[in-house]
Amino acid sequence: MTDDLTMTADDTTTTAAPVVAVVGRPNVGKSTLVNRLIGRRQAVVEDTPGVTRDRIAYDAIWNGRRFTVVDTGGWEPDAEGRAAAIAAQAEVAISTADVIILVIDAQVGATDADEAAVRILHRTRKPVILVANKVDDTRAESDAAVLWSLGLGEPYPVSALHGRGSGDLLDIIQDRLPELPSADGDIESGPRRVALVGRPNVGKSSLLNRLAGEDRVVVDSVAGTTVDPVDSLIELDDEDWRFVDTAGLRKRVKQASGTEFYASLRTQAAVEAAEVAVVLLDAAEPISEQDQRVLSQVVEAGRALVIAFNKWDLVDDDRRHYLTREIERELRRITWAPRVNVSALTGRAVAKLAPALRTALAGWEQRIPTGELNQWISGLIQARPHPIRGGKAPKVLFMTQAGIRPPKFVLFTSGQLDPQYIRFIERRLREDFGFTGSPISITVKAREKRGKPGRH
Template sequence: MNEFIMPIIALVGRPNVGKSTLFNLLTRSRDSLVADYPGVTRDRQYGFGKIGPCPYWVVDTGGMLRDVERLDNAVDQQARLAVAECDAVFFLVDAKEGLQADDYAIVEYLRQQNKPFYLLINKIDTGDRDLLMAEFYALGIEQTHGVSAAHKKGVNPLMELVLSDFASDYKPNDEIRPKRLNLTVIGRPNAGKSTLINRFLGENRVIASEVAGTTRDSIAIPFTYDDQDYTLVDTAGVRRKSRVDAHIEKISVIKTLQAIEQANVVLLMLDAHEGIGDLDAHLLGVAVDAGKALVVAVNKWDHMNDYEKFKRKDELARKLHFIDYVQIHYISALHGTGIRDVLKSVCTAHAASFADLSTNQLTTHLQALVHKHQPALVSGYSVKMRYAHQGGKNPPIIVIHGSRLSHLQASYLRYLEKGMREKFGLYGTPIRFQLKESSNPFTH
C-alpha cells in the first residue's frame, strides 16, 4: 500500500461568493485558530479538514479577477499559486448573482491548469434549485454541484466523491507506534530550527545562518539518540506575506503543513526576543486539529535578562492556554542548553499519543470524575455516563457511552480531559472524545 499524503483542495472564485464560509465548514474552524490576521493566510488561508472518507488540507483564497485589467494583482496571484500547489479545485459561483463574465474567464484559466476542478453553485437555498443552476450549465463543466455552504447542504456527498480516489491509501487512527519517530521542527525564519537540529546531530548537516529563511524546503535527516531512532525534519520558516517575494518562498506554507501531517511529534521553535506571533499560533492550531503530539522550545533564552524572561513566560502562558498540556522548554540551541530535556519531552509526548488505555480503568476513572463533579442538568434530568473505552490512538480517542451526552458543555469536557490526562499521564498529546448516546427503547 502506498503512503497516504493528504490531498490539497483550493477554493477559488470571484470575491464574496462564499469561499470563506465553505472553508469554515470544511475545516470546522474555530475563530481563535483561523482569524483573519495580516500575513500569509490573509490571501491564502490553510486549514485541516475531515469531512468525508479521508482528511485533507483546504486552501481559501482571495477573489480572483478583482481587476480584469490587472490579472497580475497580488490577490489574484495568490489564488493562482493555490491552484498550482493543489490536487483539486473547487470553483465557487453565486447562484443569486447568476453567471458573470468573470466566471467564463476563470473557467478558461482552470482548464489550462490540468487540475481536476468542480463547479460549486453556492447559495442554491435562495430559490428554485433547478432554475438557479440552469444557466451555469452553459460553462460546460461536467462536475457541477449545487451547494449551500451557509446551511451545510450538498457538501458531504461532494466530499465523498472528491476524496474517493485519495482514500484508498488512508488508514485512520494508526494503532502501531512507529519505531522511528518523525520529529518535525516548525517556526518562523531565524528562530533557530536549523541550529537546534545541528546540535541534535552534533554536526553541521543543515545550513544555519543569521539570514532569515535560509532553509527553502523541508529537509529530512535520520538520527539516533539514547536508543531512539528519529527522522528530523527541518521546515522552511513561515513568514509574513509582506516579506515574501520569490515564488519558492510563497509555497513554503503548504510544505510546512505537509510536514506537520507526516509528523509523529511537532516541535515549535520560538525566538525568545519575538515571542509567539499569529503565524505561530496558526501553525499550532493546525497541529492540534491534526491530532499531533507537541513540544514547544523557546530559543535564545540565554540572551534575556530576568525581567524579560518573566514577561515572556507570562505572555506564553496567556497565548498558549489552549495547549496547557504541552511542555515548554527554554533553551539555547547555539550552546546546547536544555536540548536533552526537549528530546525527553518529545519521547514522552510520542508515548502518550500511542498509550494503551483499558476499558476498566477508563470507566472507573470516568465515574470518579463524575462523582466528584456532576454535569449540569438537562431540563431537570441528569446526564448519564455509563462507561468509556479507547476508540483509537495517535491521538488517544476516548469513547463515552451514555444518555443526553450531546448536552455536555464544552467546559465539562475540558474538565474530563484534564482529569483523564492527569490520571493516565497523557501529556504532550491532544485527547479526543467521542460521545455515543444509547437509544431509548420506549421512543419507538
C-alpha cells in the first residue's frame, strides 16, 4: 500500500538548467572568463597553467534566464599522465553540455592544440562559441579576426580580465541556449494557497471553521456533506492564507462509482489549485487505504505537504502506541512531511499549523547552489560508491538542481544507477539539506556510449 507513495523520476517531465562548458588549453583565461559570466569572483584564478583540474559548476543568470557554467581544466587532446586526466574531465563536461565555449588566447593565436580541439568539437554537433580572449582594446581585434580560419564561425573578442565584450558574449550564449520553459514556474503574489484534504468525515469542515473562528462551512456527521465549498481567506499566525476552492466538480461523469469517485475528483482539484496541502487523518482510527490514496495524490502532484492528525482529544495511551506503529509502517515513504496533532473540536494545537505550512513551503522552494551541490555529491560518492555491476560501477559526472516547487534534480552519469542508490542519494539530500515538507524528483541522464565501428 505504501508503494503508491514512491516518487518516480521521468526525463520527459524534468528539465535541467542548460549547461555551458568553458574549455580550452591551459592558461588561456578560462576561469577569469567564468568569473565574468557568473558575475562574481568564485573560480580560482592564477597566472599558472593547470590551476583548475576538475570540472567545477557555477550557477549563472542573465536577463532572467538561469543556466549553469562549468569551468574545466586545461584541455590538450594529446595529453599524458595527470594532464590526460584533466583533459578527460573537460571531455566529460563537453559531453554533458548544451553549449560549448572554446577559449583561445588571441595574443598567441591558434596553436596545434587549439586546432586539434576544434576537430573534436566539430564532431560533437553541439553549438560552439569561439571566444578570442585577451583582446583588451580595438587594436587587438585584428588578432581575433584571424581565428575565422578555424571554421567555427565568428570569433567573439573579449577581455575576461577587464570585462570588455562580456555582456555581448552573454547575449550570444543566451541565443544559443536551448529553448526551455521556466523551471521554477510563475510564483504568484498574494496569500499562499492551501488545500485541506482527506477522506470523508475526517473533520475537514470542522477544522476549517476552527481556523476561521466562525462557521464557514456546514458540519454534519454524515460523510460527504461538503459539496461545493468556496475559497476561504483565513488569518493564521498574523498571515493570510487562502484555503482553495474545490467547486465546479458536480458535472456528471458516465462511469462514476459513487461518492468516493467525486470525493477523489474534489481532492485532485483542490491539490492542483494549491501550493501546499494539509492532509487530515483521523487519529482515532487506523490509517486507511483511502488515506494513502489522498497522500499519494499530493505527492504525485508535487505539492508541499503537511499531515494533520485530527481528533487527538480521542486518542488514549493504547491508541497512541498503535498509531506510532502505523506511522512507522504506513507512512515510511513520507517521513519528510511535518506532522501536527490537532483537535478541531477543542482547538488543540491548531496554532501549530501555520509554522508547519511555512516549513513545508520553504522546503518546496529550496534551492542548492550548483557548486555546493557538486561538492556534496562528490564527497557522498567517495564515501559510498555505487555498487559494482558487471565488473564496473557507473559514475556520477555532474549534478544540478533543475527547478523548485518541488525541488527537481538531474544526475548526469556514465550509466544507469540502481533505484536503491537513487533512493540513498535522496535520503542523504534530505539529511544534509532538509527539504522538509516537499517531495523530491531525481532524474538520471546517462551519457550515451560512443558506438564502436562495426567490422565487415
